Amino acid sequence: DADVTQTPRNRITKTGKRIMLECSQTKGHDRMYWYRQDPGLGLRLIYYSFDVKDINKGEISDGYSVSRQAQAKFSLSLESAIPNQTALYFCATSASRGLNQPQHFGDGTRLSIL
Amino acid sequence: AQSVTQLDSQVPVFEEAPVELRCNYSSSVSVYLFWYVQYPNQGLQLLLKYLSGSTLVESINGFEAEFNKSQTSFHLRKPSVHISDTAEYFCAVTLSEGQGFSFIFGKGTRLLVKP
Numbered sequence A: 001d002a003d004v005t006q007t008p009r010n011r012i013t014k015t016g017k018r019i020m021l022e023c024s025q026t027k028g029h030d031r032m033y034w035y036r037q038d039p040g041l042g043l044r045l046i047y048y049s050f051d052v053k054d055i056n057k058g059e060i061s062d063g064y065s066v067s068r069q070a071q072a073k074f075s076l077s078l079e080s081a082i083p084n085q086t087a088l089y090f091c092a093t094s095a096s097r098g099l100n101q102p103q104h105f106g107d108g109t110r111l112s113i114l
Numbered sequence B: 001a002q003s004v005t006q007l008d009s010q011v012p013v014f015e016e017a018p019v020e021l022r023c024n025y026s027s028s029v030s031v032y033l034f035w036y037v038q039y040p041n042q043g044l045q046l047l048l049k050y051l052s053g054s055t056l057v058e059s060i061n062g063f064e065a066e067f068n069k070s071q072t073s074f075h076l077r078k079p080s081v082h083i084s085d086t087a088e089y090f091c092a093v094t095l096s097e098g099q100g101f102s103f104i105f106g107k108g109t110r111l112l113v114k115p
Helices: none
Strands: A004-007 A010-013 A019-025 A031-038 A042-051 A054-057 A065-070 A073-078 A087-094 A109-113 B003-005 B010-014 B019-021 B024-026 B032-038 B044-050 B056-058 B064-068 B073-078 B087-097 B100-105 B109-114
Touching (some): A004 A087, A010 A019, A019 A087, A019 A109, A031 A073, A042 A065, A042 A073, A042 B087, A054 A065, A073 A087, B003 B100, B010 B019, B032 B064, B032 B073, B073 B087
Parallel strands (some): A010 A109, B010 B109
Antiparallel strands (some): A031 A087, A042 A054, A065 A073, A087 A109, B003 B024, B019 B073, B032 B044, B032 B087, B056 B064, B087 B100
């Protein structure tokens, strides 16, 4: 089983719909992250959380919200989806021993908004 | 603002030839440097990281990267590539900024190994 699991793997929806992407992990890490990947733009950070009570905005948080339901669960919501939010979304985790810890990624959720 | 620049969007190379993927970063503070690899339909996987100490870092599959503080570079090299190295490679930095933190990825370099 994957250490970082994202659901769904693929989603097609319509403009204006509310979407939730879920992430769960079995690595026991405190830190979790949401990124989006667009062709030619690399990965950009949306939100990150260093523990259950800590939520921080990343580079591109507008139009997104997150919820850290437990140490192992971190969900990303699009309250009213728009076409330019079509992208590949990744959840990642890292250990809490400083900034020198690598991140561990899920396999991604491909989101298409029509 | 901090940034990571990967100068080449795509690098074609023949099998068994050497390759260098370039990465430069801009930061006036100390950073931690990483290279990640992404195979098709998968998430990113750590390839190697520089934290401190020796400026040359090696991975288990033959890649190496050299940290050059004066040139703010962290180029990735492999002396002889295989078909299976075909993937996208991302350079990344993490740093502490003021009250928060930054996690910055380059735009990626697609390595295409040809037979």
